[in-house]
Amino acid sequence: MSVSIEHPAEAHTEHPGYAIFIKVWLVLLVLTGCLVGMSHVSQTYAVWGLLTLTPLKAGLVFYFFMHLKYEGPLFKVVVLVTLGTLLIFFALLFSDVAFH
DSSP states (O other), rough: OOOOOOOHHHHOOOOOOOOHHHHHHHHHOOOOOOOOHHHHOHHHHHHHHHHHHHHHHHHIIIITTTTTGGHHHHHHHHHHHHHHHHHHHHHHHHHHHTTO
């Protein structure tokens, strides 16, 4: 007698084809080009570009290439809480450096 265990997340999930991954990759290339362009304009634009576009790029990588899109809601919440905690620590670090 063999017992088959089926995970609910795997039962109803269809993974996308290569077209989605290529589109996301092209968006990542465009965003990287924007960052490079901003760095040539001025240092202020480069910093603001890094602080805004880099988390967006990381989110795309997490969501599509690391398959966060196909995980359950609890795992998504754990990842968001972890990233939020990291953001708080970075903010505290930068505020400490800025005032010393």
